[in-house]
Amino acid sequence: METVGFGLGLRHEHYEEILAAPGKVAWFEALSENYMIAGGQPLHWLDTFRRDYPMALHGVSLSIGSIDPLDERYLGDLEKLIDRVEPLWVSDHLCFTGLRGINMHDLLPLPYTEEALDHVAERVMRVQDRLRRRLVLENVSSYVTYAASELTEWEFIANLCKRADCEVLLDVNNVYVSAFNHEFDPVDFLRGIPRERVRQFHLAGHTNNGTHIIDTHDHPIIGGVWDLYAEAVRLFPGTPTMIERDANIPPYAELLAELDVARGIAERVMREPAREAAE
Amino acid sequence: MTRTNTGSLADLQRAFQDYVLVSQQGFTTAVRDTSKADRITLLEVYRDGYALRLIEVLTNDFPGVVAMTGPEEFDTVARTYIAAHPSRHPSVRWFGKGFADFLATTPGDATPAVAEMAHFEWALGEAFDSVDxxxxxxxxxxxxxxxxxxxxxxxxxxxxxxxxxxxxxxxxxxxxxxxxxxxxxxxxxxxxxxxxxxxxxxxxxxxxxxxxxxxxxxxxxxxxxxxxxxxxxxxxxxxxxxxxxxxxxxxxxxxxxxxxxxxx
Structure with missing residues (x-):
């Protein structure tokens, strides 16, 4: 079982509050691109917190599924950051973020086809060889289903893990959002992911437009996502958990309280009779 | 390892990006309606999100310009800049790099004082995270x-x-x-x-x-x-x-x- 525990995303809005209330989280997740810079305050704060907390690096621009060549300069910058942070693990998203040299700064979904699987698996292996570590890839929230898709998203991820020997950042909110948008059972998704491959959980809030949900990371986590989280803990016990908040960012204490909810659910699940009987 | 042909994956990605960037319509047949929403509504999430995300980046990087133009005019100018200068850097940190020159050289979009404000704010940003x-x-x-x-x-x-x-x-x-x-x-x-x-x-x-x-x-x-x-x-x-x-x-x-x- 993992012992990393419960963490939060490192956000500049909280720097002073983290200093004032040390030791409230077990680890932080830092957004890689925010720290791929030459110097100044962001790197000062990164180094300060890294001295006191384990950290994971989470990127948004690897564009592992793009048909553009891998961005070697980006990978070089990521390597330098990895050397600086010595992270718990390095994650990015299972998506493409643009092509023809353009970055859309969005996590665009891939078609779940054998062709895409071949393409992504080969690139994951190349990145892993370069970074000398397993890559942890996150399932994204998506809003469209491709007519061309031949596999479910979870079949695609499971096959990718097997082919490329990579790991999964299971974003429970994204499973919930995509299940609503594409009308599948989110528990089918969870059950389709190989148990030993899940390295980390994400939790977040979203915006429900009625006909579709948008992954906005600007609200507290809703009940349905907490329920799905409980199921995820049953299936992947002990997986490190963190909450992402990227907009409408509340005080640090408020996110700590939300993290306590996650802790409480995980502890409750671990005490469930069926689990105790099994262990 | 044998490389597979990425033809249809490539076509799909190009069409998706063009749909978001230049409103190319052909792509809509590549995605499905759901029982709750039609495909155009769903695709608009990406198109809206693209513009809003980058407007937010510019708003954060150029608060003085926003204070001069007001949010509505800023939104208009930002959308013109976004259309003319798609991001080519892995980090949105650099998206506003050409904004001041764009304001200075694009007729009708901003006064010289606004362009100077943008130059000042970008230079402050460069100093903020330059080499220590x-x-x-x-x-x-x-x-x-x-x-x-x-x-x-x-x-x-x-x-x-x-x-x-x-x-x-x-x-x-x-x-x-x-x-x-x-x-x-x-x-x-x-x-x-x-x-x-x-x-x-x-x-x-x-x-x-x-x-x-x-x-x-x-x-x-x-x-x-x-x-x-x-x-x-x-x-x-x-x-x-x-x-x-x-x-x-x-x-x-x-x-x-x-x-x-x-x-x-």
């Missing part, structure tokens, strides 16, 4: 042998930026949060005023420069030796005062932490 270098200490300068002053040259901090404004931009920028959005003004000046931005430690500084100081600073940035720095002052001060003025300016630059190192 410990400023030169006065005690180190004191160790320079007298004969070395004939050839000594100085290197400014990597964060140092020299700017010149025909409008009262930096003082106006300091009022950006005190005014109603859209009402901030930077009035025209009788003559352009030189400014310097630099970050000696973690906090950026900026201040205006006297004309003679600006001339000497330019010469220092060019890597010219100390005698040439004195010469740069001659258009502004008497010849017999140049060396003393140069020494005085140099001392203040060292004290303020503008200088990184020297060589001779």
């Amino acid at each position: 270098v410990e400023p030169l200490q006065a005690a180190t300068v004191m160790t320079v042998a007298p004969e070395a002053w004939e050839t000594i040259s100085f290197t400014p901090l990597p964060s140092l930026r020299r700017l010149s404004f025909a409008h009262d931009v930096p003082p106006s920028w300091q009022r950006r949060e005190e005014v109603e959005p859209g009402t901030l003004e930077a009035g025209p000046l009788a003559a352009p005023v030189p400014w310097v931005i630099w970050r000696p430690e973690r906090v950026s500084n900026f201040r205006s420069l006297e004309p003679d100081e600006a001339a000497m600073l330019e010469a220092m940035i060019d890597g010219q030796p100390f005698p040439a720095l004195c010469e740069a002052l001659l258009r502004h001060v008497e010849e017999d005062q140049a060396a003393a003025r140069a020494a005085g300016l140099l001392r203040s630059w060292v004290e303020e932490g503008l200088i990184a190192s020297f060589s001779h």
Whole structure:
């Protein structure tokens, strides 16, 4: 079982509050691109917190599924950051973020086809060889289903893990959002992911437009996502958990309280009779 | 390993990107309706999100410009910039790099004062996360042998930026949060005023420069030796005062932490 525990995303809005209330989280997740810079305050704060907390690096621009060549300069910058942070693990998203040299700064979904699987698996292996570590890839929230898709998203991820020997950042909110948008059972998704491959959980809030949900990371986590989280803990016990908040960012204490909810659910699940009987 | 043909994956990705960037319509047949929403509604999530995300980046990077233009005009200008300058960097940190020049050169979109504000804010941003270098200490300068002053040259901090404004931009920028959005003004000046931005430690500084100081600073940035720095002052001060003025300016630059190192 993992012992990393419960963490939060490192956000500049909280720097002073983290200093004032040390030791409230077990680890932080830092957004890689925010720290791929030459110097100044962001790197000062990164180094300060890294001295006191384990950290994971989470990127948004690897564009592992793009048909553009891998961005070697980006990978070089990521390597330098990895050397600086010595992270718990390095994650990015299972998506493409643009092509023809353009970055859309969005996590665009891939078609779940054998062709895409071949393409992504080969690139994951190349990145892993370069970074000398397993890559942890996150399932994204998506809003469209491709007519061309031949596999479910979870079949695609499971096959990718097997082919490329990579790991999964299971974003429970994204499973919930995509299940609503594409009308599948989110528990089918969870059950389709190989148990030993899940390295980390994400939790977040979203915006429900009625006909579709948008992954906005600007609200507290809703009940349905907490329920799905409980199921995820049953299936992947002990997986490190963190909450992402990227907009409408509340005080640090408020996110700590939300993290306590996650802790409480995980502890409750671990005490469930069926689990105790099994262990 | 045999590489597979990425033809249809490539076609799909190109069509998706073109749909978001240039409203190419053919892509809509590649995605499905759901029982709750039609495919156009769902695709619009990506198109709306693309513009809104980048507008937010520009809004955060150029609060002084927003204070001058107001959010509505800023939104219009930002959308024109986004259409003309798609991001080509992995980090949104760099998306606004061309915004000031765009404002200065795109007719009808902004006044010269607004473009100067954008230049100022971008330079502040560059100073914010430039390479960290410990400023030169006065005690180190004191160790320079007298004969070395004939050839000594100085290197400014990597964060140092020299700017010149025909409008009262930096003082106006300091009022950006005190005014109603859209009402901030930077009035025209009788003559352009030189400014310097630099970050000696973690906090950026900026201040205006006297004309003679600006001339000497330019010469220092060019890597010219100390005698040439004195010469740069001659258009502004008497010849017999140049060396003393140069020494005085140099001392203040060292004290303020503008200088990184020297060589001779």
